Amino acid sequence: MEENIFAPLEMNNTAYDKTWIQENTAKGFLRTINGLSPMPDYSLSTLFSTGGIYSTAEDLFKWDQALYTNSILSDSSKTILFDPVLNDYSCGWYVKKGIDEEGEIYERHFHGGWIKGYHAYILRRIPSKQVIILLDNSYSQEIQTIKNRIWSALINEKIREIKPKLSNLLFDACSENELTEILDSISNDTDLFKNQFSFEEFDINKVAYRLMESERFSEANELLHFNMDLYPDSWNVYDSLGELRMKQGKHKEAKKLYEESLVLNPENTSATKALINIERIMNNRELETH
Secondary structure (H helix, E strand, O other): OHHHHHOOOOOOOOEEOOOOOOOOOOOOEEEEEOEEEEOOOOOHHHHHHHOOEEOOHHHHHHHHHHOOOOOOOOHHHHHHHHOOOEOOEOOOOEEEEEEOOOOOEEEEEEEEEEEOOEEEEEEEEEOOOEEEEEEEOEOOOHHHHHHHHHHHHHOOOOOOOOOOEHHHHHHHHHHOOOHHHHHHHHHHOHHHHHHHOEOOHHHHHHHHHHHHHOOOHHHHHHHHHHHHHHOOOOHHHHHHHHHHHHHOOOHHHHHHHHHHHHHHOOOOHHHHHHHHHHHHHHHHHHHHHO
């Protein structure tokens, strides 16, 4: 990559090596139930192509512009690179077509990536040569909202309102041991909070899982029931609550929750596997009692 891409394009702040975490590299952070925490130590052999390269927005712009020329790839290679094979996916790019404001066909080439502590996203608009490059050293879904707002501006759409994720508030409440109070406040005036924060079932669930990982089971239970009240038809919340009951050793309760999850989504394979595991555990216990 250094010989064929980085050096020819003068991408001087881009590399793949074992010294990628250094003084001039932005340190990554995670929002956790204990506040913002530095990113964990990574093994480069583990990251490899999933996150072993560091770069800058300026260098990625050089790469983007080179893809319009033959400086690093021939036309035939670029055809392979951007020709979708399955479900709009090509060689490392999602490729989707659309109709612009003038009625002309255009393409979007895009992809995102993340590891704990970092999040990156690039979106190219063809043939207008517009590009959105976003790099974040605190992984969150807000980068998607920012991308959507920039994209709306590019295609002259009404720019969507940006709201912080509710998980931001919930993580802070967990770190300050005020989760119960915050949940009570939200439940008492949900419309007020929905005007200020973005509510998403998956986003709320994420905080509950962080609580489970720290064995703060009572708070995780409270948060998952709160999520279930918001999304009573979500098979995923029932599945998550079933996982919590398993961690608590309450297998009969877990079984009922997983069964309810399957009623809502018969294709939920994780619930099917969990029920098989529960059946095995309960059978073993029955044998032990005899």
